[in-house]
Amino acid sequence: MEPDTKDWTWVLDRPCPECGLDTSTFDHDDIPAMLRANAVAWRDVLARHDVGTRPDPDTWSPLEYAAHVRDTCRVYTERLRLMLTQDGPAYPNWDQDATAVADRYGEQDPATVADELTAAANLLADRFAEVSSDQWQRTGIRSDGAHFTVDTFARYFIHDPLHHLHDVHR
Numbered sequence: 001m002e003p004d005t006k007d008w009t010w011v012l013d014r015p016c017p018e019c020g021l022d023t024s025t026f027d028h029d030d031i032p033a034m035l036r037a038n039a040v041a042w043r044d045v046l047a048r049h050d051v052g053t054r055p056d057p058d059t060w061s062p063l064e065y066a067a068h069v070r071d072t073c074r075v076y077t078e079r080l081r082l083m084l085t086q087d088g089p090a091y092p093n094w095d096q097d098a099t100a101v102a103d104r105y106g107e108q109d110p111a112t113v114a115d116e117l118t119a120a121a122n123l124l125a126d127r128f129a130e131v132s133s134d135q136w137q138r139t140g141i142r143s144d145g146a147h148f149t150v151d152t153f154a155r156y157f158i159h160d161p162l163h164h165l166h167d168v169h170r
Contacts, residue, residue: 011159012152019166023155025041031154032125035073038161039121042066045168046110046117062168066113067105069161070098073120076157080127083140083150087149093143121161128154 015022026034045051045062052116054061060068075094082089136151 008156009144011156016159016163019159019163021159021162023159028128028131028151028154031138031147031158032129034158035121035125035128035161038069038165039118041115041165042069042117042161045165046114050168051110052106054082054106059167062098063108063110063113064100064105065164065168066117067108068100068108069135070113070117070120071099071103072157072160073117073124076153077120077124077127080124080131080150080153083148083153084131084135088139088141090141091143 012023012026046066048062050061051063052064054064079091082091131150131154134168137149140148140150140153142148
């Protein structure tokens with residue numbers, strides 16, 4: 001194992017200590033349905049009266065988490081496209097915290113975020129559903145040097161929206 005992958009491989013090896021998701025317990029073919037169900041659950045979160053309220057100054061509000069999930073789906077759709085059309089592509093860097101500030105996640109309209117998150121999640125779910133059996137082992141490299149196969153990429157990804165849904169229900 002390369003040293004730079006130690007920050008994320010635990011998601012593939014054991015249950016998350018916070019949200020409980022164990023990415024080794026399901027087939028990658030389950031990921032599209034998991035993502036679609038997650039998008040539906042975010043609609044309920046975005047309809048809450050406290051959607052824009054941060055629980056403390058250092059924790060995102062439900063609205064900010066939802067906007068992040070939306071953008072993560074968008075970024076991962078592009079990264080998946082690269083993995084399926086290029087040999088071992090390196091993904092462009094994405095600073096999610098800078099994006100949250102620059103795009104003013106906390107000031108966005110919750111109904112718009114709900115629609116955009118649903119569309120982005122459904123598009124990515126469709127793309128995962130289209131991956132053929134021989135494509136699951138194609139590779140890509142994150143800007144920090146972490147190496148993924150489409151399978152590990154999908155499992156790593158699905159933890160993010162599910163974990164953040166857990167975050168807003170604590």
